[in-house]
Amino acid sequence: MFTYKVGISAKEHDDFAKASNQTNLLQSSAWAQVKDNWSNERLGFYKDDVQIASASILIKRLPLGMTMLYIPRGPVMDYQDQEVVDFVIKSLKKYGKSKHALFIKFDPALLLKAYKTGQEVEENPETLAALDNLKKAGTEWTGRTMEIAESIQPRFQANVYTQEDMTATFPKHTKRLMKDANNRGVVTTRGSIDDVQAFADVVALTENRKGVALRNHDYFKKMMSIYGDDAYLHLAKVNLPKRLAEYQEQLAQIEKDLAETADHQKKRLTKLTQQQTSVQKYIKEFEEFVDKYDDELIIAGILSVRFGNVMEMLYAGMNDEFKKFYPQYSLYPKVFEDAYADGIIWANMGGVEGSLDDGLTKFKSNFNPTIEEFIGEFNIPVSLLYKPAMLAYNLRKKSRSKH
Missing domain, CATH: 3.40.630.30 (Gcn5-related N-acetyltransferase (GNAT))
Structure with a gap:
């Protein structure tokens, strides 16, 4: 018995997200307070009254009473379970219709790859299985985008x-x-x-x-x-005057050591002379800063x-x-x-x-x-105007990335 609930508490959502292996700040309930130019709603999904998924949804109001919905780094769920994926996507679409959404965009916290620079690794088979499940559930994948500007959240991160x-x-x-x-x-x-x-x-x-x-x-x-x-x-x-005073003390000590070093101590003289040059350079640099900036x-x-x-x-x-x-x-x-x-x-x-x-x-x-390379963005078509809406969205995104 699958059910879903609109308007679950921040605590219920956050507890579920934190307990998952998809924990991400952008799915914290408080993130919606940061992004207060969007509206927000939290949905909980249940199987036999046990929570199986959660989504904090950002809602952007558009002209003519329409909206666009976005679930950053979510929804949080078991993407390996086709039944769960089907139910969550179907429920999101139903909720989207109630909000007159043109489409719902989401980018799950699922990694295709994770590697050190220079390493070659295969794509994660579990994530590829999740991709298949999402496609079967009726979502549209935007693919393996390569540039930051091509998606709302970066697909690659350090x-x-x-x-x-x-x-x-x-x-x-x-x-x-x-x-x-x-x-x-x-x-x-x-x-x-x-x-x-x-x-x-x-x-x-x-x-x-x-x-x-x-x-x-x-x-x-x-x-x-x-x-x-x-x-x-x-x-x-940085405490500029304090550091300058320390350098001046260092220089005084170096010059004292130089004066006390005999001519035949070539290595010591060379080392002290190099230190003197280095500290004099720092002193000149700091004197200019001290004239300009506070302590x-x-x-x-x-x-x-x-x-x-x-x-x-x-x-x-x-x-x-x-x-x-x-x-x-x-x-x-x-x-x-x-x-x-x-x-x-x-x-x-x-x-x-x-x-x-x-x-x-x-x-x-x-x-x-x-x-880390994420799976990327998906769209859930909601309105009959989905295709022209996506065309307009992509054109706007392209023009913004040029500025």
């Missing part, structure tokens, strides 16, 4: 699985850059809602540099308020949110004037370290292009992520 000593898994050059950040006095700590403005400021600098629109102070504050302790704001700071300055940040035992690293920003301080190499390891300490099994660094040759992939590969 995901770091946490462990006790994360840095041991990083490449040598990453460890070197972590050391460089430390040498320049970069320190990463977890911030609070009071630090949102400083974070928004570095994100705005990133927007200007890359010519992209991310989010503003109000959006970040809303996210921090909604998720509370599950929102992680990590900030990379302690936030130069980069990352806002992440956990749901259950997983985490999405959603927004990042950096003051490009401090790119030689390599703050990301202080920030990212700290996020992974804190995530592991809090029982989080993975921290998703976000989407990459399927070609894996873009700048994002190259940067993210510094942290030894697993590249």
Whole structure:
């Protein structure tokens, strides 16, 4: 006996999603509060009164009283069970009709592949079976898209699985850059809602540099308020005058050591001279910054949110004037370290292009992520106007990706 219920509680939905192997922030009930330019409804699906599936649905109002429904990284269900898949898709279509939906779009948290950069692996047979089941249930698959712009959620992502000593898994050059950040006095700590403005400021600098629109102070504050302790704001700071004073002390000591070193101690003289040159370079760099900036300055940040035992690293920003301080190499390891300490099994660094040759992939590969390839998007036709609606949707998506 299959049944479904509209308007289940946030707790019932979240508990089911967290207990599944498809846990994802975008299926958390609170995500709908973040995406408050959409309406939301939660549906529970049952077999003999036992919950077998759940879906948090975003509802976009369209002209003429029509809607589009979207289920990000859902619905959460057993995609291997054809009976369950058939019932859920049929019920979603029925619900879609009640909302005058043209179509329902969804992208389940099912992986076709997971591999380290350079590895060759086969597609997951269970996911291919799920694909067949979804097709049999009457959905339309958009296929193995390769570009981020081709789907609402990226089909490829760089995901770091946490462990006790994360840095041991990083490449040598990453460890070197972590050391460089430390040498320049970069320190990463977890911030609070009071630090949102400083974070928004570095994100705005990133927007200007890359010519992209991310989010503003109000959006970040809303996210921090909604998720509370599950929102992680990590900030990379540097105390410029303090670090300058430390360099000046180092230089004084080096010059004292040089003065006390005999001419025949060639190796020691060479080493001290190299240190002197290096510290003098740092002093010159820091003197310019101290004239321009406050004592302690936030130069980069990352806002992440956990749901259950997983985490999405959603927004990042950096003051490009401090790119030689390599703050990301202080920030990212700290996020992974804190995530592991809090029982989080993975921290998703976000989407990459399927070609894996873009700048994002190259940067993210510094942290030894697993590249995960999702199954992609599906459409459930609801209205007789489905085909022209999809044509209009795809044309709009194409024009937006060009800007």
